[in-house]
Amino acid sequence: MSQILSSPARRLLVVLGALVLAAVAFSRAKDxxxxxxxxxxGKDMVWPLTVERGKLGCSNGNAVWFRADDGVxxxxxxxxxxxxxxxxxxxISDHAADHTVTMNDLIDEGLKLC
Structure with missing residues (x-):
């Protein structure tokens, strides 16, 4: 295939491929x-929330957010x-111990999306 495509055409394909990968990564973090x-x-991580599921995302490079199923x-x-x-x-908070459950795992997973 390298003989079929000229050097500028190969560079264009590489650039387009990189743009597609960047767009997919951006969309994943944004949505x-x-x-x-x-x-x-399943990953031996702490789930610190009272809700069972939602969407985890990142915006602006390091702002980790969680969208609950109710849309908030x-x-x-x-x-x-x-x-x-x-x-x-x-x-989740432990009222008897007067503390909240750590957010570290949720933050770490969210930062992976940035």
Missing amino acids: GVEASREAFA TYAVNIPAAVRFPKIDPIR
């Missing part, structure tokens, strides 16, 4: 990916709090 208690448990989008980390409300209403 979010499915996240659930079950999926986190919450800030998972501080950078996302500029745009979205705090996730506290759906965050």
Whole structure:
């Protein structure tokens, strides 16, 4: 095939391929990916929310958000709090121990989408 396509044509194909991959990655982060208690448990990760599932995403390079099935989008980390409300209403808390469950796994998974 390299004999069929000229050097400029090969470069064009490489650039187009890179653009397609970038568009797919951007769309995935922008729209979010499915996240659930079950999926986190399967990876030995902590699910810190009272809801069973939703969409996890990232915008602006490091703003991790979670969209619950009821359509409300919450800030998972501080950078996302500029745009979205705090996730506290759906965050698991241990009232007896007076603390909340760690958000680290959810934040880490969200940052992978950035």
